[in-house]
Amino acid sequence: MESLIENFLLRHNHCPLPKIGTLELKEKSAQLQTGENIITAPYPLITLSKKEKSAHSFIYFIARKKGIDEARATQELIEYCQEIINLDHRKEIKLNHTGKFYIDHDGTLSFRQDEIPDEFLPAITIQKVIHPNSVHNVRVGDKDHTNDFMKNQLKKFVAIKKSTWWIWAILLLLISLVAIGYYVKFNKVDESFGNGSKVKSVTEIKTYRAVD
Numbered sequence: 021m022e023s024l025i026e027n028f029l030l031r032h033n034h035c036p037l038p039k040i041g042t043l044e045l046k047e048k049s050a051q052l053q054t055g056e057n058i059i060t061a062p063y064p065l066i067t068l069s070k071k072e073k074s075a076h077s078f079i080y081f082i083a084r085k086k087g088i089d090e091a092r093a094t095q096e097l098i099e100y101c102q103e104i105i106n107l108d109h110r111k112e113i114k115l116n117h118t119g120k121f122y123i124d125h126d127g128t129l130s131f132r133q134d135e136i137p138d139e140f141l142p143a144i145t146i147q148k149v150i151h152p153n154s155v156h157n158v159r160v161g162d163k164d165h166t167n168d169f170m171k172n173q174l175k176k177f178v179a180i181k182k183s184t185w186w187i188w189a190i191l192l193l194l195i196s197l198v199a200i201g202y203y204v205k206f207n208k209v210d211e212s213f214g215n216g217s218k219v220k221s222v223t224e225i226k227t228y229r230a231v232d
Contacts, residue, residue: 021082021100022115028081029066029118036075037101043131044069066118068131104129 025043029035035043048065075097083093104113104121107129112122119133 021096024082024085026115026118027085028078032077034073036073036078037104038072038075038098040072040101040104040129041068041070042073043067066131066133068121068129 025035025037029043029045033045037043044067046065046067048063079090079093079097082088082097083090086093086096088096107113107121107123109123109125109127112120114120117134119131121129121131124130
């Protein structure tokens, strides 16, 4: 049964196991490791999903490969799956070339994939190359532009900003003049500027007397 499971899994990228779940074969994408300047190769990843799928196609596959009817194939598959379900933590059921079923520390049935030799997953050394004059598309908001277009737009924005600095200088000067005029008008400033408010004289009250 182990070889049939692996064969069906490799052909269809999944293998249903009644009352257990589904073995799923996916491809782990290549990974970029920038610190080491390498790209690791993509590799097959086998996991056990708790979601059950219809086992009819797998039962038909078993019957055809073993030359038996589908009723007998169904019975053999159910018995094999029950054997997996009855595993304890001291035992495991090994598939020939892909991995094994086992019970983890939490008492949950799991599947562990066999390690793939490094010789089958060579890493590629990479080097970052920058082409400063190359033209490529960039997305800004909901519109697509080229990097040259965006670079020119940025230059125009900087140029406009530089050419209008004097307008802001004049505006700030006018605001300052208005503030000074307001201060002079409402604070009675004399010709010498500063605080021109008059100080009222107060008659001195003697708080002492001469002693003979």
